[in-house]
Structure formats: C-alpha cells, structure tokens
Amino acid sequence: MPRLWSETIDAHRREVRDAILDTTARLAAEHGVLSVTMSQIAERTGIGRATLYKYFPDVEAILFAWHERQIASHLELLAQVRDQADDAGTRLEAVLKAYAMIHHQRVRHHQHKHHGAELASFLHQDKHIAAAQQQVHSMISELLTAVADAGDLRDDVPPHELATYCLHALDAASTLPSKAAVGRLVTVVLTALRPRP
Amino acid sequence: MPRLWSETIDAHRREVRDAILDTTARLAAEHGVLSVTMSQIAERTGIGRATLYKYFPDVEAILFAWHERQIASHLELLAQVRDQADDAGTRLEAVLKAYAMIHHQRVRHHQHKHHGAELASFLHQDKHIAAAQQQVHSMISELLTAVADAGDLRDDVPPHELATYCLHALDAASTLPSKAAVGRLVTVVLTALRPRP
DNA sequence: CGTATACGAGACACACTGTATCGGAAACGT
DNA sequence: ACGTTTCCGATACAGTGTGTCTCGTATACG
Structure with missing residues (x-):
C-alpha cells in the first residue's frame, strides 16, 4: 500500500x-x-x-531538480515583493533585501544546508544550473535597468555586471549572524549602485 | 616500482x-x-x-585537503601582494584586486572548476572549511581596520562585516568574462567601502 | 648491514548501482 | 461498472566501488 x-x-x-x-x-x-x-x-x-x-536516473539529477525547485520558489517570492512597490528604486531595494533574507534564513533554518549557488558547482553541468540561476539574474538586471532609466544608477558599469555583483555580494547574508547585519549588508550593496558624484 | x-x-x-x-x-x-x-x-x-x-580515508577527505591547499596558496599570494605596498588604502585595493583575479583565472583556466567556497558546502563539516577560509577573512578584516584607522572607511558597518561583503562580492569575478569587467567589479566593491559623505 | 617503512598486488565481504521481471492495486475511459 | 492502462513494491541479478587484510619486494634509515 x-x-x-x-x-x-x-x-x-x-x-x-x-x-x-x-x-x-x-x-x-x-x-x-x-x-x-x-x-x-x-x-x-x-x-x-x-x-x-x-x-x-541518479542522485545528481535529484539534486539538480531540488535546486531548480528552490530557485523557482525564490523567483516567485521575489516577483511578489517586486510587484508590491511602484517606484523603481523602491522595488530594487525591496527585492535585494528579500534576496538577502532568503539566503540568510536558509542557513539559519536548516542546519548548514548548501546554497543553490554552492550546490551548482557539484553537478557536472554548471551550464544547466546557470540557466536556472540566470532567471534571477535577469530579474535583477531588469530592475537595475529601470533604475538606470530614472537616472539613479551609476553609469560606468553595465547593469548586467551590477546584477552579478549584487547577487554575489548578497550571498554574504548566509554568513551573517543577525537580521540587523543583513540590513547593513543591503545598505552597503546599494551604496555602490548610486551614481558617481 | x-x-x-x-x-x-x-x-x-x-x-x-x-x-x-x-x-x-x-x-x-x-x-x-x-x-x-x-x-x-x-x-x-x-x-x-x-x-x-x-x-x-575517503574522497571527502581528499577534497577537503585539496581545498585547504588551494586556500593556503591563495593566502600566500595575497600576503605577497599586500606586502608590496605601504599605504593602507593601496594595500587594500591591491589585495582585493588580486583576490578577484584569482577567482577569475580559476574559472577561465580550468574549464568550470568549483570555487573553494562552493566546494565548501559539499563537505559535511562546513565548520572546518570555514576555518580555512576564515584566514582569508581575517587578512581582509585587518586591512579594512587599517584603512578605518586612517579614516578612509565607512564607520556605519563593522570591518568584519565589510570583509564578508568584500569576499562574497569579489567571488562574482568567477562569472565575469573579461579582466576589464573584473576591474570594474573591484571599483564597484571599493565604492561601497568609502566613508559616508 | 640489519631494521623499519612504504609499496603493489591480490583477495575478501559488503554496499550501492542499474536493470529486469512479476503480481497486485489503483486510476482511467468508455 | 468493467476492462484497460498505469503505477507500484518486491525480488533477483551482474557489475562496480569500498574498506581492510596479507604477503613479498624494494627503498630509506641509523
């Protein structure tokens, strides 16, 4: 049965x-x-x-599917957060903070589970994993472009590179001990995005 | 034989x-x-x-030893770079750039080898891995403190959190396609470290 | 030169793998 | 409602990796 x-x-x-x-x-x-x-x-x-x-077919495929499911749920959450604000700048800040909190919580909640990004390197085909994670990259990239159109983004670095920067920098949230520290991290990351004076 | x-x-x-x-x-x-x-x-x-x-005793132990050797060689290189400059600010910039280039080269040189950070999560005991990586964290943290003493660092976030931020953000170098992009990344990261105006 | 150490090779029981087959049970479609 | 399809658990099997042991040989050590 x-x-x-x-x-x-x-x-x-x-x-x-x-x-x-x-x-x-x-x-x-x-x-x-x-x-x-x-x-x-x-x-x-x-x-x-x-x-x-x-x-x-094998353990690797299961881990890959698990990773895909994680990314999908993250994307869904981030899209919700994004659609709750109207202003481009506010959207960006909210989404980045949510992204940081996701990584912060995962490590605090489960014992010391791996992030998706870390898991990625395990599997033979990084490329496929990159495809999943790239959806998140695309979302951030679009948000950054919107901010750039409003003139509130530095213009010496292309938005897609800034998106890569944001995602990696915010992964640091998984190491930080408190929500307050995560908040400071988001502040630091945002600092670097503002237009050069 | x-x-x-x-x-x-x-x-x-x-x-x-x-x-x-x-x-x-x-x-x-x-x-x-x-x-x-x-x-x-x-x-x-x-x-x-x-x-x-x-x-x-097993594959995991070998991967762990490999990771330790990698970190040790990185530390050695970073220390060399650090000791080539005298000014605290110059030292920080040089070391951060070197750190970024290490990660950039690794991915371009070998096909798509894993970073140490990513490999870390594979092994059961993150804690031990963290110990190795923390030596790098300590070095960056000390450099940041020296810059802070010179008054050239933002004071709203403690140096050890800024070190965590730097290390994760610079890991983005592994994804970037060109040395020029890595240079821009280092610039962006440094931007966020300067004192609040 | 005698002793201690490291080696390669082979043997062994055990676990995991990947595939195949089988009868039973549940959902499906008319 | 009933025949059909689909999924399932159990079992069996050969192939491979594991971890440990022994033995004979070759090298470094003192």
Missing part, C-alpha cells in the same frame, strides 16, 4: 516527486552530499528503490 | 600526497565531484588503491 495516494494520478506523481526532493535535501544536509545514495533516498521516502529510478 | 622516488622519505610522501590532490581535482573537474572514486584516483595517480587509503 503506497503511503500517499491522491485522487488524480498526475497529482500523485507530483507529490511523490516532491517527497523525493525533500528527503534528498534532508539526507544531504544530515550526512553530506557525497554520501547520499539512491537506496537511502528510496527507503527514507517510503518507496521502492526501483520506483525511485522511474522518477530520477 | 613506484613512479616518483625522492631522496628523503618524507619528501616522497609529500610528493605523492600532492599528486593525489592534483589527480582528484582533475577528475572532479572532468566528470563532476559526485562521480569521483577512490579507485579512479589511485589508478590515475599511478599508485595502488591500498596505498591511497594510507594517505586518505
């Missing part, structure tokens, strides 16, 4: 898939990414090992 | 150890970290598998 059974078969597959991703993330956080095995994942998820292979 | 044999036995062990680290880094870059095995490492290094186990 399968643990979770939904009305529709498609919904069931989605639930099982999500459960696999959750289990894998938990195992990776507990014992390290390198020691996670398909057997463990199947057992802890409560499904047969052969069934697991019908969802994913 | 062992491939490399040195006069002293201790030098020999160091050479073998380094060869193991080189091989492992190469394999990880070629086929992804997750697929690296002790058997492969032994074969490609040209030593017996049992011998490999006398140097390292």
Whole structure:
C-alpha cells in the first residue's frame, strides 16, 4: 500500500516527486552530499528503490531538480515583493533585501544546508544550473535597468555586471549572524549602485 | 616500482600526497565531484588503491585537503601582494584586486572548476572549511581596520562585516568574462567601502 | 648491514548501482 | 461498472566501488 495516494494520478506523481526532493535535501544536509545514495533516498521516502529510478536516473539529477525547485520558489517570492512597490528604486531595494533574507534564513533554518549557488558547482553541468540561476539574474538586471532609466544608477558599469555583483555580494547574508547585519549588508550593496558624484 | 622516488622519505610522501590532490581535482573537474572514486584516483595517480587509503580515508577527505591547499596558496599570494605596498588604502585595493583575479583565472583556466567556497558546502563539516577560509577573512578584516584607522572607511558597518561583503562580492569575478569587467567589479566593491559623505 | 617503512598486488565481504521481471492495486475511459 | 492502462513494491541479478587484510619486494634509515 503506497503511503500517499491522491485522487488524480498526475497529482500523485507530483507529490511523490516532491517527497523525493525533500528527503534528498534532508539526507544531504544530515550526512553530506557525497554520501547520499539512491537506496537511502528510496527507503527514507517510503518507496521502492526501483520506483525511485522511474522518477530520477541518479542522485545528481535529484539534486539538480531540488535546486531548480528552490530557485523557482525564490523567483516567485521575489516577483511578489517586486510587484508590491511602484517606484523603481523602491522595488530594487525591496527585492535585494528579500534576496538577502532568503539566503540568510536558509542557513539559519536548516542546519548548514548548501546554497543553490554552492550546490551548482557539484553537478557536472554548471551550464544547466546557470540557466536556472540566470532567471534571477535577469530579474535583477531588469530592475537595475529601470533604475538606470530614472537616472539613479551609476553609469560606468553595465547593469548586467551590477546584477552579478549584487547577487554575489548578497550571498554574504548566509554568513551573517543577525537580521540587523543583513540590513547593513543591503545598505552597503546599494551604496555602490548610486551614481558617481 | 613506484613512479616518483625522492631522496628523503618524507619528501616522497609529500610528493605523492600532492599528486593525489592534483589527480582528484582533475577528475572532479572532468566528470563532476559526485562521480569521483577512490579507485579512479589511485589508478590515475599511478599508485595502488591500498596505498591511497594510507594517505586518505575517503574522497571527502581528499577534497577537503585539496581545498585547504588551494586556500593556503591563495593566502600566500595575497600576503605577497599586500606586502608590496605601504599605504593602507593601496594595500587594500591591491589585495582585493588580486583576490578577484584569482577567482577569475580559476574559472577561465580550468574549464568550470568549483570555487573553494562552493566546494565548501559539499563537505559535511562546513565548520572546518570555514576555518580555512576564515584566514582569508581575517587578512581582509585587518586591512579594512587599517584603512578605518586612517579614516578612509565607512564607520556605519563593522570591518568584519565589510570583509564578508568584500569576499562574497569579489567571488562574482568567477562569472565575469573579461579582466576589464573584473576591474570594474573591484571599483564597484571599493565604492561601497568609502566613508559616508 | 640489519631494521623499519612504504609499496603493489591480490583477495575478501559488503554496499550501492542499474536493470529486469512479476503480481497486485489503483486510476482511467468508455 | 468493467476492462484497460498505469503505477507500484518486491525480488533477483551482474557489475562496480569500498574498506581492510596479507604477503613479498624494494627503498630509506641509523
């Protein structure tokens, strides 16, 4: 008797898939990414090992899917935050702060789980990972361009480079101990974006 | 007949150890970290598998040792750069630029090798990795404090937080395509460090 | 020159992998 | 409602990596 059974078969597959991703993330956080095995994942998820292979071909694919799901949820949150403000400058600040808080919370919430960015290097194809993360980069890049159109952005560096700068700099939030420190980080990052006097 | 044999036995062990680290880094870059095995490492290094186990207990330990060696060489280079200048501000700028170039070169030189920071999350004990990376953090932190003493640093954020900011922001160099872009990145990062007007 | 150390090779039990097959149970479509 | 399709858990299997051990040999050490 399968643990979770939904009305529709498609919904069931989605639930099982999500459960696999959750289990894998938990195992990776507990014992390290390198020691996670398909057997463990199947057992802890409560499904047969052969069934697991019908969802994913190997551990790497699962980690990749987990990373994609993380990025997607981040994107959704960031879009919400962005659409709550009208002014370009306000939008940028709100989104950057939200991005920083996401990374801050992840590390405080789970024990010392890896960021997506860090996980990226594990997988063989950085390119594919980059594709997911690049959606976030695009969003920030567009926000920066909007600010530039308002004349409130430095013009000696192209917006897409500034976006790369922002994303990496804000990853520092994962190391910081307090929300106050994260707030200061966002302030520092924003400082560098203003037009040269 | 062992491939490399040195006069002293201790030098020999160091050479073998380094060869193991080189091989492992190469394999990880070629086929992804997750697929690296002790058997492969032994074969490609040209030593017996049992011998490999006398140097390292598992793949994770080798990756950790490789990471430590990387950080140590970075620290050495950064210290050289630092000691070539006298003025605190000049020192900071030179070291930050060198740090950025290290990360830039690594990604351009090898195909898409992982940064240390990214590799860190793979291993179970982030704490130990953090210890190695923290030496770099300390160096930057000291440089920032020296600049602060000269009155050329913003005083609304403590130097150790600014150091965290710098290190993460400069990691963006690994994504940038050209040396010119890296130069602009360093400029941007430095912008945020100046005293509030 | 005797001793201690490091080595390669091989053997071993164990775990994980990837694939295949099977009968049963649930959803699907008419 | 009922036949069909789809998914599932269990089991089996060969192939590979793991971690440990022993043994005979070669080298450095004192």
